[in-house]
Amino acid sequence: MNCVRVHVSLIIFVIGIIAPQMVIAQDDPVVAIVNKVKILRSELEDARMRLPDRLRNLPLQSVYGMLVNSLINTKxxxxxxxxxxxxxxxGVRKRISRIKDQILERAFLELYIEKRITEKALAxxxxxxxxxxxxxxxxKARHILLEKKAQAIEIIREIEKGEEFSELAKKHSTGPSASKGGDLGYFAEGQMVPAFSKAAFALKKGEITTEPVQTQFGWHVIKLDDRRPLxxxxxxxxxxxLRAAVSQEIGTAYLKELRQTANIKQFNLDGSPLMVKPIVK
Incomplete structure (x- = not known):
């Protein structure tokens, strides 16, 4: 929550005292009414933030109906x-209390972290x-993907006889890069599956693998076109x-600081004292 957002919140609060209906209509409109109980857009936004990543990242309109109906059911x-x-x-009150603590934890950390994410920290x-x-x-490498090892061995022989790698890729490869002569572009170590990455990075510029390389996709013949600094x-x-990484660093450091200054006692599942093993130096 940055300074602009804080100022906006204060302005809305002041105007809300004078004209609450206008603020609700403009900034937090009603999206449904259930037995005279209003559901506001802010509740919808909050529900959206609790969705899995694959749904949360969709446009709001795409999940609008699902969220509204879920909130109606809840009410x-x-x-x-x-x-x-x-x-x-x-039992219910205890569960509500735990949820309140979790909400307070998240709200406080969001506020604490956002105030400390500076341009300097990001840079x-x-x-x-x-x-x-x-x-x-x-x-930069290219490959020919085949279903069987024997096919890959035959392709290697043809290349050794002088056949053009890219033409063989266009003709025989079952991979999506076949139309580009097997060209995969530039990639860093670890960006491909392990067996493929290891074989490709072991090559020198212009070399091909002398043995087929097996992965879960099939059998590969690989050629290294270029090598350069990342x-x-x-x-x-x-x-x-970057913001996510800096946020994690700030949050982790703050929690560590809190734990160091707090009086914390931990116990086993049965309530017996937890024996902390001494650190061996």
Whole structure:
């Protein structure tokens, strides 16, 4: 929650005292009414944030109907639960208390972290990534993918006789890169499946694998076209990942600090004292 967002919240709060209906209509519209209980867009947004990644990243309109109906069901069933006084059940109250703590934890950490994600912190983390990858290489390779080992062996023989690799790839490869002569472009170590990556990086420029390489996709004949220092990604391409990494660092450091200054006692599942093993130096 940045400064702009805080100021906006304060403005909305002040205006809300004067004209609450106008604020609700403009900034947090009603998306459904269930037995006179309003469901606001803010509830919809909150529900969306709890979805799995594959759904959360979809446009809101794509999951709008699903979310609204889920919230309607929640309101209906919660109302029935209150009719039988279930919200005052001791077990339910304990579960609600735990959920409140979790919400407070997330809200506080979001606020704490957001205040500390500075341009300087992001720039420094990006520079660390550049330095860490400065000694790494990437290669440009092409391959011919075949179903059987015998077919791959025959292709190697044809190449050794002088046949053009790219033409053989176009004619025989079952992989999606066949139309491009088997060209896979540049990739770093570890970006391909292990067996393929190991064989490709072991080659010198212009060499082909003298034995077929087996992966879960089939049998490969690989040719190395080029080798160069790993090209760093532009910061704009990884801005989201940078923010996530810096956020994790800030959150982890803060939790470590809290634990160091807190009086914490841990126990086994049966309630007996937890024996901490001494650190062997």
């Amino acid at each position: 209906l069933v919660a109302a029935e639960a209150r009719k039988i006084n279930l919200h005052n059940d001791e 420094e983390h990006y520079e660390k990534l550049i330095v860490a990858n400065s000694s790494k290489e990437e290669i 090209q760093p990604l532009k910061r704009t391409e990884i801005e989201e990942q």
